[in-house]
Amino acid sequence: MTAMLHAADGRLRLRNIIQHPFFTRYDANIVDSKGVTGVMSEFSLLSSSGNVMGVVKSILPDVREFIRSSLHMLTRLKTYENYSIRLPDISILVTCIENTLLDREAMDGLATIINEKHYDASALGNRDFYHLLDTGIEALDIFKLGHVKQQPVHRLEYKTRR
Secondary structure, three states, X not given: OHHHHHOOOHHHHHHHHHOOHHHHOOOOOOOOOOOOOOHHHHHHHHHOOOEEEEEEEOOHHHHHXXXXXXXXXXXXXXXXXXHOOOOOEEEEEEEEEOOOHHHHHHHHHHHHHHHOOOOOOHHHOOOOOEXXXXXXXXXXXXXXXXXXXXXXXXXXXXXXXX
């Protein structure tokens, strides 16, 4: 990864690797880029063959920051379209939903931002990049326990009637 990071064509090299038949035989390739900005996120976007998922918490300022910073990154990467690389759509998955009034208002606000396009994508040709997924992830105690114990949830969850 370091070699690709410092190479002038590093982003294109990773794209070529991901397009290799070894990777294309899978329905999905998941790259956890640890956030919206940074080189790994750029690598992920450019090597994507279709759709990218952005994970946000149900907090409106966090959602606005996600959209602002990802739009900034997409604008920087727009020059790669000269190499016939289409920038991917971004599906937004909302996590940590507690089904409170505040969460419902945040979800309504997020839906309004996405559906009514309350963001400036003029530098990108006003294409609809963002799509809100119908599903979300609830804020269950098991996720907090996994975070505290630094363990994946599937190793911690006890048998339930669910």
